[in-house]
Amino acid sequence: MPKVRVTRRLHFAAAHRLCNAAFDDAQNRAVFGACSNPNGHGHNYQLEVTVEGEVDPTTGFVLDVKRLRDLVSDLVIQDLDHANLNVDVGWLDGVNPTAENVAVRIWHRIDGHLEGARLVSVRLWETERNLVEYRGE
Numbered sequence: 397m398p399k400v401r402v403t404r405r406l407h408f409a410a411a412h413r414l415c416n417a418a419f420d421d422a423q424n425r426a427v428f429g430a431c432s433n434p435n436g437h438g439h440n441y442q443l444e445v446t447v448e449g450e451v452d453p454t455t456g457f458v459l460d461v462k463r464l465r466d467l468v469s470d471l472v473i474q475d476l477d478h479a480n481l482n483v484d485v486g487w488l489d490g491v492n493p494t495a496e497n498v499a500v501r502i503w504h505r506i507d508g509h510l511e512g513a514r515l516v517s518v519r520l521w522e523t524e525r526n527l528v529e530y531r532g533e
């Protein structure tokens with residue numbers, strides 16, 4: 397059977413502040429700039445989750461993309477949407493919520509829950525110009 401990759405895009409809005417707790421205010425300002433402003437700021441994130449699997453000859457699908465949507469919605473979007481990533485999300489505790497760190501944690505939320513398909517990548521757009529991608533390495 398041919399292997400095909402399937403991507404679902406989802407959206408969430410969230411606030412965060414970038415800071416390293418081990419730094420003082422001046423160091424945080426030097427490393428993270430305005431992203432370390434004490435009261436935080438927000439982004440409209442786009443999340444792209446890509447899976448790979450064999451095309452099921454009876455359905456013509458790798459997987460039902462609605463199932464992928466529901467899974468990512470339940471495990472990820474529900475927790476992140478309209479949240480403060482520094483304080484509201486248990487599975488981000490202790491993490492400086494850069495796009496890189498959030499993408500890695502999202503991977504671990506989803507991986508292992510995809511029957512019949514393999515998680516290939518988590519792509520997180522923090523702005524229209526900034527994209528990070530994690531592929532489980």
Ligand code: NI
Pocket residue numbers: 412431437438439
């Ligand atoms: Ni930011």
